[in-house]
Amino acid sequence: NREPLIFELGGKGRTGIAIPEPEEEVKRRVGRVEIPSEMRRDREPGLPELSEVEVVRHFTNLSQAAFGVDNGPVPLGSCTMKYNPRIAWEIAGDPRITNLHPLQDERTVQGLLEMLFELQKWLANITGMDTCILHPAAGAHGELAGVLTIRRYHEVKGQIDRKTEIVIPDSAHGTNPASAAMAGFRVVEVPSAEDGNVDMEALKSIVGDSTAGLMITNPSTLGLFEEHITDIARLLHEHDALLYYDGANLNGIMGYARPGDMGFDIAHINIHKTFGAPHGGGGPGAGPVCIKDRVVDKEKGVRLSDLAPGYRVIYDEDTGLYRVKGPGEHSAGLLKAFLGNITPLIWGYVYILSMGPQGLRKATEHAVLITNYFMKLMENVKGYTIPYGKGRFRKHEVVLSAQPMAEEIGVTAEDVAKGLLDAGFYAPTIYFPLIVKEALMVEFTESETPENVEKYVERLKEISRIAYSNPSEPKTWPRNTSVGRVDVVKANHPKHVTPTWRIHVKRLRGEI
Amino acid sequence: NREPLIFELGGKGRTGIAIPEPEEEVKRRVGRVEIPSEMRRDREPGLPELSEVEVVRHFTNLSQAAFGVDNGPVPLGSCTMKYNPRIAWEIAGDPRITNLHPLQDERTVQGLLEMLFELQKWLANITGMDTCILHPAAGAHGELAGVLTIRRYHEVKGQIDRKTEIVIPDSAHGTNPASAAMAGFRVVEVPSAEDGNVDMEALKSIVGDSTAGLMITNPSTLGLFEEHITDIARLLHEHDALLYYDGANLNGIMGYARPGDMGFDIAHINIHKTFGAPHGGGGPGAGPVCIKDRVVDKEKGVRLSDLAPGYRVIYDEDTGLYRVKGPGEHSAGLLKAFLGNITPLIWGYVYILSMGPQGLRKATEHAVLITNYFMKLMENVKGYTIPYGKGRFRKHEVVLSAQPMAEEIGVTAEDVAKGLLDAGFYAPTIYFPLIVKEALMVEFTESETPENVEKYVERLKEISRIAYSNPSEPKTWPRNTSVGRVDVVKANHPKHVTPTWRIHVKRLRGEI
């Protein structure tokens, strides 16, 4: 990594943008800047000083040491790293979206509100739900919205003191238990069976009076469709518990099955996964939440969707205007200040508009097709196994295990990952789900070409060959990346940990 | 270079853009496509078949194996590789410019025409000329416009049969003689003196009755201001010959001296050099031509600017509208179909608007300052000399010679260039101007930082040290680029030369 830190660049007195001086007439009228002395900043912030060209060069060079879908396959399991169509980039970046103030008069943003209104409707149809709310900024944020809705459900029904537990499969994303906890629930884990489904016996023994709800993704993180899903829904509903759908894996069934039809009450969607919005190196995302129109309190006319947090875009028949409606009296409230993360939502809008139902279904088919193609090619490759769900087809992803390699010769999933980097691939998600040892969780999505899948398989085979002939070599990987293997232990060591340049300087000065 | 050729990518049946089917109602009304059989294409063109993501990846990867000002210093002499401000990129890319048809009603493009009208005026003031024409698409195109104007001058004056020669210094850009020849003139070369000025004695002996004009750049390609320029102008005008200014080096004097004031009759300007438009890997450029308001035929009211080719943007006082005026009866005609290369012209407009006269003068000062700083640091470095103009300051550029290294140890200017590539610099212009052996022509421009100049000097010194200690090593350079040294001889060998994939395939098939 040859690019210096930005603090090491530039020169005294330089600037990257010319901020104009206040006009003479303004200065004359206003006089001096009057800041209460105890609040006046008395030294400039310690920012670097660079000209515009230096800033452009620096970040251009940094970008070249990053890797996205634009650079090659990024088959991160459960992350659904699709191609991000540039048509959506163009539209989402239009000044007629980016330059709108969230509080400006609704009559002046009718085009945008119409798009969002339509998106709400389309997502409801895609998920088989009744109402969608675009508010949450990410999948986990959507989960929080969902479990808060579950909480409100039991509150409105006066049973929250009793309904204290959320059940979550052991194969779940880490955000599920974390979200449940943020909503004040206790988390109860249910194990997976060998066929990849939830262990129904275990579930039956867990679900009871204190069960507030269950969070599950379907297909699971193993890429397997939960075959008992309707039974699970029935079981939960029998105990007046709600069923929450983690939409991270929607790309495996879209157009073939809908959470609403499976019996789910609430579902979140990752626009930045299933609907082609870019991940941006970790965000912004958008995690709309879709809800069944279930009656909660008949007398007061409260429905489940009334309980969800956030804003709704509604159409006012009287005025013919779209409007933004804030959370009502039964709502869980707000999860962020404004309507939602508009940019990714518009990407999603453009994606769905472009694909139509036919295209979305094709996307699912090809995501599934390519996954099973990959799985087939990886059958019986030395060093790897494909645990759970033997004989079953996968949906959007498949989890390999490098356990044989790890146990036999000490070459781990991480080593395999590094070996993939050297071949110009991003590595799979590793060590997840937790129920698979030395997991390599692979999701190509419909954006990947069969020939890249084949090359990926070839590389996995090559890694295995190299590993078995020289088990120490994989420990020297990666070699072709901008830096060699990173010292993560040092990065976290109390004596070395350096989360900012400020800390770096303080360490150099012996102040820490 | 690991990126395959695009013909090696993709798969049968793929497409990167969905072209809609004609609507049913349209097909019904129109019937079948009727192409005269002798004109109907009967096989699809041999284009590759790629999905959108593959196209994006391919060209993203290719771009990473290219190098522009955004990546680091590109100190190509006479090329004036400035930083290209992104504010101009944003404005020039606005749909309200890119989506305009050149023949659409003038009343619907008044904003653009006003900008171009202002640009004409500003460029006239910058060069000290009376009229500017934005028509030419590049510097060489501007030269052609200029020499065609000289031709028209002598035609109108009825002396073209006699005025057959254009005089050009031996340090001139290759485009000068080539442009003169395209305008039907014979080229006569005048040598440079040791001080870098034109050899005045030689010039006096050359200029005569048959001299139609003289083309010269000032500062010269040696970066030296032509001190006798007013004498030269007088000499030429005495022989009714016109003086043409090659604007490639305007960045060395802008704000300090103007071609018009020096006695030039015609000047071209490189917007993509002096005024911050990007080079785009070799274009588009824009090469406006500015002309003195010199009377050619008093009776007919013909002025020099009437003779120049191309369109003019004029302001019509009566209607208050800007209009595009085609070439008049005395004009040399058109050099391309439409007004000019609008995109780079708009970059130039934004650059000048942003800088104002103060900023332009500062740009020149710093281009000159950094050149002389560099020259000073390169004084007495073993292996290099700084020929011509001893003791004189340079303007925008300086020419070094690697002649000592070449003669003493066989390490050439080209080897030095390759050694610079390895250190993350673009190389200087080499083997030019022709009057300097083993020339290294360096122009940093005001966009470069002093510390990069210092690093560049360090690298030049290091190259010299390595060369003298191991003269064979430089022949192995470059090593850090995407490929090693390219086989240019093979590239041009009749048995190997492969200008297209089509020829490649034919060679493989033995058809060539």
Add this chain to the structure above:
Amino acid sequence: MIETKSHPWIPSLTEESVKKMLEVIGVGSVSELFKDIPSEILLGEDSWNKLEIGLGRPLSEIEVKELVEEKLSRNKVFNPPPFMGGGVYPHYVPPVVRYIISRGEFLTAYTPYQAEISQGLMQALFEYQSMMAELLEMDIVNASMYDWASSIAEAALMAFRVRKGRRKILLPGNMNPLHRRVVETYVKPQGLMIETIPFDRELGTVDAEAVKSMVDGDTAAVYVQYPNFFGIIEDNVKAIGEIAHEKGALFITGVYPVALGLLKPPGELGADIAVGDGQSLGLGMNYGGPHLGIFAVRYDMNLVRQMPGRIIGLTTTIDGSSKAFAMVWQAREQHIRREKATSNICTNEALMAVASAVYMALLGKTGLRRLAELVYYRAHYASSRMSDIGLTRVFKGEFFNEFPVSFNNIGVKYSAVHEKLLEHGIHGGLYIGSYYPELGEVALYAFTELHSVKAIDRLIETLKKAIEEVRGR
């Protein structure tokens, strides 16, 4: 209508590819791969295709552009931009910022779980953290939260973890009311309480005396926003922090970062946690999102261990040959700690953090002060011009770029004035009577570097005219 025999976004959607893959897998058709979906929930192609999803058919880019263009034409971009803030400000976004975050290597990357192939992204995020730390003079900044509001909420939850057992947090009455609602949403399920600190009705600042009486041993944290919702520069921030600390409560400050060009940073005012929104640092307003939640803490492991969000750290390669970046303190995060994590946050606003890093790099050491001064001058010019036409500020406290203007004394409804302004193509300030009914007809006007003198003069003239028109009715 476009065919679906092949599609630009699905490379394997060709006859040849499908055939090959099906053969290798050993099935006759794609539908076999879905046979484990119980038939009662399996959707038929026809019923799916009939659903109202998009236009019910695939569209070409050309059709999409045409359709969307019509919608975009119904959004109005005001020029000058709305004279409106309330937590979101129309600032200038340099094209360099847009350019850099459009580069595919950043745009299409995932969270940098594989460090070696993501060094450029990690360095950019590290530089965001570091430059933001300098602005705030705080030691540690995470790689972003969703927005300012959720940053406060997470800060509150964090305070309850750090000060385990305490059950109360104090929020000022002059903080952004939308932020307040978000904090409520996050805090309530934990069974925790919020108390409101009153503000001085004359000055508009937090009532420091009230804070003194309210902070006690059950108080986990005290929050102050500066400039506050009324644009007033709270002048007793440090004092309030000291009161909080005396009782063992954490001190959380929220800032509009542009103001830090003139105002003391949280680090100098004793903040344990600093939050804010990076929207003003190089992001568009984006109709409210994506924005950028700033979250910073002092370097105190008791705080760090409870901090939410991703953090990139500087380290070296294992062989020590090069500097390198890695995620640090991951054990706090949900993918490791699950229900015991410090937050459920995973996807954050990384690309916005990069944007803001580019912006801060462009501004440099002196740019922020220059920007803040310009904004200050423009707002004060506007305030002065407003008083020329009889419009007065509601509070006497010194303000930065934003202030509530009273229409009470001139006897018009603000909504009527707003209407007239709109007719003249101007979007005025934010009516805040709905948040503070006691203030009456009051609108919060905000100014930035994008409001030129000419624009402000036009606003004043138009306001004058609008008021006359309203009165004339």
Add this chain to the structure above:
Amino acid sequence: MIETKSHPWIPSLTEESVKKMLEVIGVGSVSELFKDIPSEILLGEDSWNKLEIGLGRPLSEIEVKELVEEKLSRNKVFNPPPFMGGGVYPHYVPPVVRYIISRGEFLTAYTPYQAEISQGLMQALFEYQSMMAELLEMDIVNASMYDWASSIAEAALMAFRVRKGRRKILLPGNMNPLHRRVVETYVKPQGLMIETIPFDRELGTVDAEAVKSMVDGDTAAVYVQYPNFFGIIEDNVKAIGEIAHEKGALFITGVYPVALGLLKPPGELGADIAVGDGQSLGLGMNYGGPHLGIFAVRYDMNLVRQMPGRIIGLTTTIDGSSKAFAMVWQAREQHIRREKATSNICTNEALMAVASAVYMALLGKTGLRRLAELVYYRAHYASSRMSDIGLTRVFKGEFFNEFPVSFNNIGVKYSAVHEKLLEHGIHGGLYIGSYYPELGEVALYAFTELHSVKAIDRLIETLKKAIEEVRGR
């Protein structure tokens, strides 16, 4: 107003840097570096600063944007786009194209004189040459000329060099008249002649019989454009080429490349040189430029040696370890051959060539045909709809996407119709009466994939209304 103590585009414009550099150079001030400029032509700072250059002062980006925004607002982007061609067509430009050519590595690069550090750019240009060669079925394509018109002009000059001694070139009367003017400009100074081939007044096609009678031993080349300026598909291109070849003249064809989705490529029609404009392949109309001059020849060294422009070739590294790209046949070019060069061209339209390469890659093997068919259908639909309202085509020849419409028989001035259309927000076709007075009130209407059925229907209705309104006067 911005200060000039430092400037974002001049990094060394700081007190510190200036001082250091002056010291090293050994001068007291910058002005000493200009002392060799004779005083009578040396400009004083004050007189320079007083010149009308920009606004006479440096502006910040914010001011520039505000100022330019006002101007841009006075340009009208028609939606649907103008129904107008004449050599420039409103085609769809995929955002992918714009994205790729905005990447700084391409955008800010120079001509790739240093091969090893420019391989990506050279490969992109090689791929442009190669894909264009496939479209044209010609062997060699250069890395671009300025535009179609200058490509013909250079082709003419080349033909005179190849057929040294011949002094005449034949141009058809139905070629683009602007192209014709450019050829004249280039050819005349060489003392060479142009003769005009008449066209069939009924069909609109070149009169092949006339060609036969005009080509002789003094003819260096014959040029044919297809579709021609009237949009007519010349059906005797091959025959004309044969006539030319019989007399030893070169055959030059000009094409609108989109039409090659349906029409035979120049390579199949016997062209020695093929020219055209790449504007329709992924470039904006850009108010006439930058466009992309296509220039291709057969693989015949007698042609290649006289060919203008830069050419990138595929080769290997010296050690043979990798494929590589290099400029080939540079000895033809001005920087080597100077006044004996095949052309003075240096800077060409490289970035536009890259854009067009991206576009062709997106289209792929079948895309061009699909596009051409769509365009064909839309234009023929429009033609049919026009005849419904009494507007007829001028020529009977089969057309592709463009056709002259006669307003003679309905007795209105086209300018009046145009005016009415404009009032209704529609930009109609190009009045060509000024080029061909004998045709009378005739406008050339063109259609592309951007003219939807809805848009065409709207055009027809508006035309109808406009004609009625004009007649009603």
